[in-house]
Amino acid sequence: MTDETWSQLLAGLTNVTWQSLVMIAVGCLLIFLAVSREYEPLLLLPIGAGAILANLPLSPLVGEHGLLSVLYDIGVGNELFPLLIFIGIGALTDFGPLLENPKMVLLGAAGQFGIFLTLILALLLGFSREEAASIGIIGAIDGPTSIYVSGILAPHLLGPITVAAYSYMALVPIIMPPVMRLLTTKQERAIRMPYSQRQISQRTRILFPIVVTIGVGILVPFATPLIGCLMLGNLMRESRVVERLTHAASNELANIVTLFLGLAIGSTMGGEAFLRPATLAILALGLLAFVLDTAAGVLFGKLMNVVSGGKFNPLIGAAGISAFPMAARVVQKEAAREDYSNFVLMHAMGANAAGQVASVVAGGVLLALMAG
Amino acid sequence: MANLDFGLWMTAMGMGTVFLLLIALMLVLQLLGRLDRQPPAPRAEPSEAGSATPAADAAPGGLTDDEIAAITIAVVTHARIRRAQAAPEMRAHEPGSHLFASRWVGIGRGFQQQPWSRG
Known part of the structure; x- marks a missing residue:
C-alpha cells in the first residue's frame, strides 16, 4: 500500500484535535443532562448530537452540502426556524390568565430588566455592541427570541448563547428560588391573593392576537416577525376552526423544527470557535441575566405590593420573566412553601404569559435600537 | 466610558x-x-318555592347543581362499566410483553372492528 492510501485510511485519526475532543465531550455532557436530568431534553439532546457530529474529524456533515450546514442555511441563517417554533408556542399558549388580569402585563415588562443590565456588563467586559446586545437577550429567557436576535446581531455567538439560554431555562427551578427568598420576607411570601375567574369570551380571545399583532407591528416593526408568528399560532388555537393546523403547528411542526434547530445550533459549536474565554464569559453573563431578571421582577412585585396596600404577593413578580410555564410553577411552589394552602398559580400564570409577550417585544425593541 | x-x-x-x-x-x-362585561341581570321576583331555580345554583356553563350531579353520576357509572368490561386477567407475562394482549387491547380492537356512525 502506498503512503497516500495509508493517509487516506488514517485520515480520521490524524485529524483529531484536542478542541474537537473537548467539544465531543461537551456534546456528550449535553446529552447526559438531557437524558439523565431531563434538562430541556427536546433541544439539548439534538444540540449535543449536532456538536458531536460537527466535531468528528473531517465530518462530511459540515461544510458545503453537509446536512448540518444545509440545516443551518435553510433555517437558522435566515431566522426561519425560531419563527416557526413561535407559531407552535402560540398554538400551545393560553393567554386567558393574562386577559383576566391585564395589569400583569407590567410584571412582564419588569422581567426584561436583566436584558439591559447584562448588556451593560457585557459592554464593560469588552464585547462589541452587537455581541453585548446578543448576550443580553439571554435575559429574555426565551429560547427562540434569543436565537432570532443573536442570529441577526452576532451569528458567531449563536452556539454559546443558545446553549446558555436553554441550559439555564432548564435550571429555572434552581436559579429562581434563592433570589426570590433573598428579596422577600416570610410575611410577603405568605400573602394570599383571592382569585375570581372571569369568563373570557371567544371573541376577546380571537381579538387579542389580532390587536396585539397590529399594535406591536405598527409601533415596533422589528418585532413583527416574532410577535406575528406567536400570535398567528394563538389565533389558530382560539379560532377553533382550524384544529388540524393548530395540532400540526403545536406538534408536528414544532417537533420537526426543534430537531432541525437543535442539530443546526449544535453544528455551530466547532471546537476552535467555541473554546474561547468569551464562551465562559457568555455562560456567566447568561446566568447573571436570569438572576437579574428574577430580581427585577420580584422588586417590581414589591412595588406593586406597596401600591396595593400590601395585597400583592411579590413572588408573582418573578413569573414576569418568560420561561413559560415553568416560572409560574416555581412561584406557586415557593408560595406554598410558606403557606401550604396559598394558591397563587393563576396570578403567576398571568404574569408568565405577559412575560412571554414582553420578551418578544423586548427582542424587537433591542433590534430597533441596535439598527438606529 | x-x-x-x-x-x-x-x-x-x-x-x-x-x-x-x-x-x-x-x-x-x-x-x-x-366587551365581555355582561349587563347586570334583572333581579328575579320572589316566586313560589320550587317554581324557579335560584341564581346561586347556576354554574358558569348554565347548568344547575342537579344537572351537574346527574352528569357526574352518568360519567362515573359509564367509567365503572368500561373498567369492569376491561378488567385485566391475572398477568402471565411482564408488562410490555406482546405475548399477552390485555383485555384493554382486545376491547380496543373489538371497537375498531365495529361499524359505527354518529347517527
Whole structure:
C-alpha cells in the first residue's frame, strides 16, 4: 500500500484535535443532562448530537452540502426556524390568565430588566455592541427570541448563547428560588391573593392576537416577525376552526423544527470557535441575566405590593420573566412553601404569559435600537 | 466610558419603550375586557318555592347543581362499566410483553372492528 492510501485510511485519526475532543465531550455532557436530568431534553439532546457530529474529524456533515450546514442555511441563517417554533408556542399558549388580569402585563415588562443590565456588563467586559446586545437577550429567557436576535446581531455567538439560554431555562427551578427568598420576607411570601375567574369570551380571545399583532407591528416593526408568528399560532388555537393546523403547528411542526434547530445550533459549536474565554464569559453573563431578571421582577412585585396596600404577593413578580410555564410553577411552589394552602398559580400564570409577550417585544425593541 | 454611556442609553430607551408598549397593551386588554362585561341581570321576583331555580345554583356553563350531579353520576357509572368490561386477567407475562394482549387491547380492537356512525 502506498503512503497516500495509508493517509487516506488514517485520515480520521490524524485529524483529531484536542478542541474537537473537548467539544465531543461537551456534546456528550449535553446529552447526559438531557437524558439523565431531563434538562430541556427536546433541544439539548439534538444540540449535543449536532456538536458531536460537527466535531468528528473531517465530518462530511459540515461544510458545503453537509446536512448540518444545509440545516443551518435553510433555517437558522435566515431566522426561519425560531419563527416557526413561535407559531407552535402560540398554538400551545393560553393567554386567558393574562386577559383576566391585564395589569400583569407590567410584571412582564419588569422581567426584561436583566436584558439591559447584562448588556451593560457585557459592554464593560469588552464585547462589541452587537455581541453585548446578543448576550443580553439571554435575559429574555426565551429560547427562540434569543436565537432570532443573536442570529441577526452576532451569528458567531449563536452556539454559546443558545446553549446558555436553554441550559439555564432548564435550571429555572434552581436559579429562581434563592433570589426570590433573598428579596422577600416570610410575611410577603405568605400573602394570599383571592382569585375570581372571569369568563373570557371567544371573541376577546380571537381579538387579542389580532390587536396585539397590529399594535406591536405598527409601533415596533422589528418585532413583527416574532410577535406575528406567536400570535398567528394563538389565533389558530382560539379560532377553533382550524384544529388540524393548530395540532400540526403545536406538534408536528414544532417537533420537526426543534430537531432541525437543535442539530443546526449544535453544528455551530466547532471546537476552535467555541473554546474561547468569551464562551465562559457568555455562560456567566447568561446566568447573571436570569438572576437579574428574577430580581427585577420580584422588586417590581414589591412595588406593586406597596401600591396595593400590601395585597400583592411579590413572588408573582418573578413569573414576569418568560420561561413559560415553568416560572409560574416555581412561584406557586415557593408560595406554598410558606403557606401550604396559598394558591397563587393563576396570578403567576398571568404574569408568565405577559412575560412571554414582553420578551418578544423586548427582542424587537433591542433590534430597533441596535439598527438606529 | 463610551460603552457605559451606550449601555445606559440602551437601558433607558429599551426599558422605557418596553414599558410604554406594554402599558398601551394593558389598556387595550382592559378595553377588550369591557366587551365581555355582561349587563347586570334583572333581579328575579320572589316566586313560589320550587317554581324557579335560584341564581346561586347556576354554574358558569348554565347548568344547575342537579344537572351537574346527574352528569357526574352518568360519567362515573359509564367509567365503572368500561373498567369492569376491561378488567385485566391475572398477568402471565411482564408488562410490555406482546405475548399477552390485555383485555384493554382486545376491547380496543373489538371497537375498531365495529361499524359505527354518529347517527
